Amino acid sequence: MGKLGTQELLIILCIALLIFGPKKLPQLGKAIGKTIGNFKRSSAKAEAEPMEEEQAEA
Incomplete structure (x- = not known):
């Protein structure tokens, strides 16, 4: 399944x-x-929190 084209967006x-x-x-x-x-x-x-925890432990 590909990206939506202009026609599809207009229909939607x-x-x-x-x-x-x-x-x-x-x-x-x-x-x-x-x-x-x-x-x-x-x-x-959520992605930044594990990095902060790793830096605090080191």
């Missing part, structure tokens, strides 16, 4: 517009952005 966007409506899409996008940002921060923090 149209379906989302039909399901959620034009007023809810910006709120939905903002919520998804915050979720992705929190996930990235948490994963970066």
Whole structure:
């Protein structure tokens, strides 16, 4: 399975517009952005913690 192309993204966007409506899409996008940002921060923090523990033990 390859990457999504322009046509696929447009189809997904149209379906989302039909399901959620034009007023809810910006709120939905903002919520998804915050979720992705929190996930990235948490994963970066989880990766940094073992390194800090190893440095403290040495």
